[in-house]
């Protein structure tokens with residue numbers, strides 16, 4: 215190798231190293247971009263347009279489904295970041311800074327604020343029937359005036375009709391939980407906006423944040439002087455709710471909620487939180503929504519209501535005709551069965567199964 219050959223050899227090696235470094239940098243940047251800066255799915259856009267097709271750019275339903283799946287892996291990162299539920303309905307994530315990208319904010323500002331157009335998007339249900347990310351710009355003009363209609367016909371993924379005596383509002387463990395709250399944009403029976411959420415998630419977790427957005431949009435003093443029915447309040451909030459599923463589970467582990475006020479670059483309102491889809495006193499099987507009493511996390515007020523039952527002689531199992539479970543007579547879960555759903559059973563285990571009852575997951579009869 216002469217001098218010239220050696221120089222060009224070194225040069226080639228240097229070029230190769232630079233190209234390799236650039237490639238690594240590009241891969242790393244893409245990796246960071248996936249989350250929370252939207253992940254390329256379900257970004258806010260025009261009402262009614264098919265967002266996933268627009269965002270992935272590959273169109274077609276097969277492509278849409280793929281993108282829903284990859285979003286699933288995007289939110290898995292979030293699940294690993296958030297601590298286990300420890301008695302508080304939510305945790306602040308990412309220092310309370312929402313993950314909207316600059317272009318998302320710019321897009322929202324242009325369409326909703328400058329052009330005054332309605333601005334919301336939902337992700338198509340995935341092949342398991344699960345919701346994805348939902349986003350909207352909330353303003354006074356998007357907030358509904360009328361009464362909310364019925365949503366009883368919607369069956370979100372993992373839906374179950376189970377009741378516990380210690381849960382308010384009729385005892386139902388699950389609510390059809392709006393991702394974008396009805397009070398914010400008036401979306402009611404949109405199936406891409408409804409998940410199976412606990413009463414606790416709905417009321418303790420999400421509602422306070424929805425109220426925060428509603429309060430900000432309504433304005434705090436200036437609005438009082440506006441004429442009745444006037445909708446000239448200028449405040450707009452970019453709002454996004456992401457249900458977080460683990461693997462192929464049908465019930466979300468929780469929801470991420472992000473908000474950013476558009477007029478003042480988030481000065482007035484800005485948050486990024488994760489709300490837990492749990493219910494104190496209940497263990498949830500997130501694969502299918504089935505659930506059992508969990509005495510460990512039962513609220514003190516509820517524990518006192520579950521004194522041991524006065525079981526008649528000869529009773530072999532206790533039936534719940536609401537959940538169609540059967541329990542051992544000493545099961546703590548059986549104590550919360552409402553009286554009109556409870557039935558004494560005098561037969562064998564096989565007979566209970568034959569009659570269509572499922573063994574309780576806690577006492578395992």
Ligand SMILES: [Zn+2]
Nearest residue numbers: 541545574577
């Ligand atoms: Zn039981």
